[in-house]
Amino acid sequence: MLQTPAAHGALAHCVVSSDFASYDQHYSKRLSGYLEKLQRAARNIQRLDEAGIATHASQQLFIHAKWLSKYTAYWSRLDALLERLESSFLEFDQDYVANQSPYDGSWGWHYKEFHHKFDATIGRLHELEERQAAPQFALDFLEPVSTRNKMIEYLERLRVSDIAATGRNQRDEFGAVLTCLGQICFKSGLRNYVQQHVKGIDLDQDYIDSFREFLDQSQNPETGYWGPWYKSNGRIHRYDDLSFTFHVISYRKGQVNHWPEIIDTTFANKAKSYPRGWLHDGRYNNHNNYDVAKIFRFGWPQMTAAERTRASTEIQHMLDYCLDRSMDDEGRFHMDSKFYNSQEAAYYFGVSFLEEAGYFDPDRRFWTDRAFPENKDVIGKIRNQLDQLNPSHDHVTAARWKLEKSQPRTTWTKALCGLSRKIQQGIRHAVQRLSAPLHSHITATNA
DSSP states (O other), X not given: OOOSOOEEOTTHHHHHHHHHHHHOTTHHHHXXXXXXXXXXXXXXXXXXXXXTOOOHHHXXXXXXXXXXXXXXXOHHHHHHHHHHHHHHTTOOOOGGGGSOOTTTSOSOTTOOSHHHHHHHHXXXXXHHXXXXXXXXXXXXXXXXXXXXXXXXXXXXXXXXEOXXXXXXXXXXXXXXXXXXXXXXXXXXXXXXXXXHHOSSOOOOHHHHHHHHHHHHHHSOTXXXXXXXXXXXXXXXXXXOOHHHHHHHHHHTTTOOSOHHHHHHHHHHTTTSBTTTSSBBTTBOOHXXXXXXXXXXXXXXXGOOHHHHHHHHHHHHHXXXXXXHTSBOTTSOBOOOTTTOSXXXXXXXXXXXXXXXXXXXXXXXXXXXXXXXXXXXXXXXXXXXXXXXXXXXXXXXXXXXXHHHHTSOHHHHHHHHHTSOHHHHHHHHHHHHHTTSOOHHHHTSOOO
16 A cells, blocks of 8 residues: 555646646647547447447447547557547447457457456446356456455556656546446445356455455545545645545445545535536536435435535535526437537436436435426426437436336336336346446546
8 A cells, every 4th residue: 555645636637737748748739639530530429329320349449549538648549549440430340349358358349458448348247247147258358456466556556647757647547447346346246246257356355355445545534535646746646536436435335434524525526627526617517416416315314414404405406407407398418528428428317317316206305305296297308308319329228217217116117027028138237337437427527
């Protein structure tokens, strides 16, 4: 473990920008030149999706390119990747990407970075867990975290970025690996499955305990938050990150330390920009609001009466934004291309926030006794809009599932039983894949 105390980096976001400039004095100018290329690629993927054409390979190449642009200054690698991405739009057989790779055992055929491969594989392991079927190949790509010692050493290296020296911000890969490990360590079903069926990782109790200890020691005791650290000009700066904190709290089901500090920090960061705060471009965002609402849910038993009143007020404000500003009168969610990778993602996180806030289901309405009689009309409008999107897209499948399960239990049970087993499995698999760390979230920032 890194023993040197880390200074709280209130200006860590400035450290990131300045240190990239130190690594490459033309960094900002070069980066801006790639943004239009990435936006054009995103539009191409969207058009193919809308036409019902599989883009599995293109999507992996796009996520990799977007990561390179936001988290590195490796321009030659980005040039080569963008060229490969462009050529992928002419490849109409991309279904092979849905299969396990025989070369390294991952589901990340077009990924070069470990965290991307891990992220792509977690959702598929959820599917195999349900069938209790072992992967066809050993997960050899897990070598960096295959044992307890290797896992701790790897996380220690990822935790601290030295951008001025390396040209690489390790925030995304650190967060993705933490959340992947969080799932296989703390989700009991997946943990048991990996222990019994997966070759390539020694997931024993010592491994799990060591990972939990690493998380506890990585938590900032002053703020209660988790996040990446940055080395700059001889100092270590800690950065409080909403996404990191949300994932740790979620996978540990609220069983974390320093809840008074977490609650204080969450309130204090309301007007700050993501990834530290709630806002994106100075506005609410349904994805960030979903994170905040879930933190409030787990923190509710730890709150004072005054804090509960404040949290209730904030959730109401977020709900008003979701219903009145993030969507139109026809149930159409607005697409923020600077944050989301797809239109489907905008729907998924809008629906996810509404579900987390208990708008659909009064049993989940921990923060208010208010009734929402109009919700059935809203559900119908959103459902109609989802019908216009690619029905095979994971975000569409999962959003529809969240809408349907919000109906009265008898209605939902009858609807589910009326589906074929194959369709039921497809719905569950989509939701499981989206419980993994999402790059539409982690990479949706320049921080």
